Amino acid sequence: MENSGSPLIRVCELKKIYVQGKIRTPVLNGINLSVMQGEYVGIIGKSGAGKTTLVNMLGGLDDPTEGDIEIGGTHIQQLNEVEKARWRGTKVGVIFQSFQLIPGLSLIDNILLPADFTGRLRNGPNESREKAASLLETVGLADHMLKRPAEISGGQQQRVAIARALINDPEILLADEPTGRLDSATSATIFDLFDRVVDAGTTVVLVSHERSLAQRTKRIIRLAESKLIEESDGNHSGRTSV
Ligand SMILES: Nc1ncnc2c1ncn2[C@@H]1O[C@H](COP(=O)(O)OP(=O)(O)OP(=O)(O)O)[C@@H](O)[C@H]1O
Numbered sequence: 001m002e003n004s005g006s007p008l009i010r011v012c013e014l015k016k017i018y019v020q021g022k023i024r025t026p027v028l029n030g031i032n033l034s035v036m037q038g039e040y041v042g043i044i045g046k047s048g049a050g051k052t053t054l055v056n057m058l059g060g061l062d063d064p065t066e067g068d069i070e071i072g073g074t075h076i077q078q079l080n081e082v083e084k085a086r087w088r089g090t091k092v093g094v095i096f097q098s099f100q101l102i103p104g105l106s107l108i109d110n111i112l113l114p115a116d117f118t119g120r121l122r123n124g125p126n127e128s129r130e131k132a133a134s135l136l137e138t139v140g141l142a143d144h145m146l147k148r149p150a151e152i153s154g155g156q157q158q159r160v161a162i163a164r165a166l167i168n169d170p171e172i173l174l175a176d177e178p179t180g181r182l183d184s185a186t187s188a189t190i191f192d193l194f195d196r197v198v199d200a201g202t203t204v205v206l207v208s209h210e211r212s213l214a215q216r217t218k219r220i221i222r223l224a225e226s227k228l229i230e231e232s233d234g235n236h237s238g239r240t241s242v
């Protein structure tokens with residue numbers, strides 16, 4: 001997709017300090033980031049650098065201490081919780097590092113949850129179910145549809161989380177260490193899936209502490225010392241360490 005016009009994601013002077021009693025943990029300190037529609041961006045950084053924190057801010061799942069996030073013209077912090085949830089449900093798919101599956105629901109119902117939430121089920125329950133089943137098949141879990149999360153492996157749970165993030169055809173996919181629990185062959189099928197998602201016009205932000213994985217993206221940004229550092233576009237030689 002042509003990278004012209006204004007950015008889809010615009011992050012301005014973002015700061016995040018976690019405060020627990022008297023303990024203050026500064027994590028992000030003046031982050032600026034612009035991502036164009038259709039871009040495939042990798043964010044790398046060491047464990048504890050703040051990658052998940054940033055994903056949570058981009059998905060409207062947590063509030064920044066300071067700064068602004070504008071996505072598709074919407075200033076996320078100006079939305080109330082209900083508006084945020086609706087916005088996220090229709091625009092954003094999040095693959096959580098910790099999966100966040102609902103234990104009491106079958107795998108297919110976990111995948112259908114965002115569709116249910118945004119009202120698409122009401123528009124076409126069978127269509128949504130077929131789509132969920134097809135996503136389960138794409139991630140190699142067609143035979144496990146009716147199992148509960150506790151009845152499958154960690155890597156299989158991760159693949160359910162991937163399928164769930166895609167059920168509503170999000171404009172933006174936030175993928176937080178999406179292959180952290182997968183073997184290399186299964187990871188490769190997931191990265192092929194992401195390539196197809198990008199080809200379909202979705203903006204993908206992939207987070208990983210592994211540079212080699214992020215090299216599948218078109219642009220790598222490194223999070224270090226609470227700041228984002230843009231790395232050379234299109235020249236991912238892998239020389240620098242995370
Ligand atoms: N809810 C919280 N309350 C307090 N501190 C937090 C909270 N969440 C994260 N932190 C701290 O913020 C820092 C960044 O955490 P974060 O999870 O964003 O790192 P990360 O880059 O995603 O790491 P990893 O690669 O291990 O997933 C860490 O020092 C962590 O301990």
Ligand SMILES: [Mg+2]
Pocket residue numbers: 051052053097176
């Ligand atoms: Mg993380």
